[in-house]
Amino acid sequence: MHGRNGIAFIHQLQNDSLLEGIHTEVQEAFSVQAERSGAPVIAGFSPISGLPGTRVTISGSHFGVEGPADLSVLFSATEAILVSVSATSIVAIVPAGATTGTLRVTTPTGTAVSTSPFTVMTPVPKINSFSPLSGRPGDLLSITGTGLVEIDIVKFNGVYPPLISPSDTSITVLVPTGATTGRIQLFSATRPW
Numbered sequence: 001m002h003g004r005n006g007i008a009f010i011h012q013l014q015n016d017s018l019l020e021g022i023h024t025e026v027q028e029a030f031s032v033q034a035e036r037s038g039a040p041v042i043a044g045f046s047p048i049s050g051l052p053g054t055r056v057t058i059s060g061s062h063f064g065v066e067g068p069a070d071l072s073v074l075f076s077a078t079e080a081i082l083v084s085v086s087a088t089s090i091v092a093i094v095p096a097g098a099t100t101g102t103l104r105v106t107t108p109t110g111t112a113v114s115t116s117p118f119t120v121m122t123p124v125p126k127i128n129s130f131s132p133l134s135g136r137p138g139d140l141l142s143i144t145g146t147g148l149v150e151i152d153i154v155k156f157n158g159v160y161p162p163l164i165s166p167s168d169t170s171i172t173v174l175v176p177t178g179a180t181t182g183r184i185q186l187f188s189a190t191r192p193w
Helices: none
Strands: 010-012 017-020 042-047 054-059 073-074 083-086 088-095 103-107 109-111 126-133 138-146 155-157 168-175 184-187
Touching: 042 103, 042 109, 054 103, 073 088, 126 184, 138 184
Parallel strands: none
Antiparallel strands: 010 017, 042 054, 054 088, 073 103, 083 088, 103 109, 126 138, 138 168, 155 184
């Protein structure tokens, strides 16, 4: 073994006793870094579908990292909030705006992509309120609720007005000519609620 200020050596004799020679020490300490693990691997995840806000457990290997900034989880292209991370498990929250697609786990040693997609579910539409409570044909009616983003039909007792400015939490429509007093119903041409 060589040091900067001299040479250190040890001779072993036949009877297993040690004989020490010249000994000096280097002033600087040698730093041993942790061995880097391999690239991350996704073995599976559970549940396989859920609404935004759902906690998903991703199982696999080589997830262990030095800190949260060294790891990211994407649901399709949207970054998730991490709840916990270990070498073999990640708990992440499905982010708002996520769409159905593969999961990606990225660490400093690489990126893993799930072999199957996570299905992001859309909440069932719900009307919380509407205003005004009465009106005439041609008046604006505002409907508020949740999960309204996929609504494309509003029905007033069999009469269908055009939608104005629909969003996830509100829809505005014109009270149609021919509408009568009764229930307001919401429909989607693409979702079978």
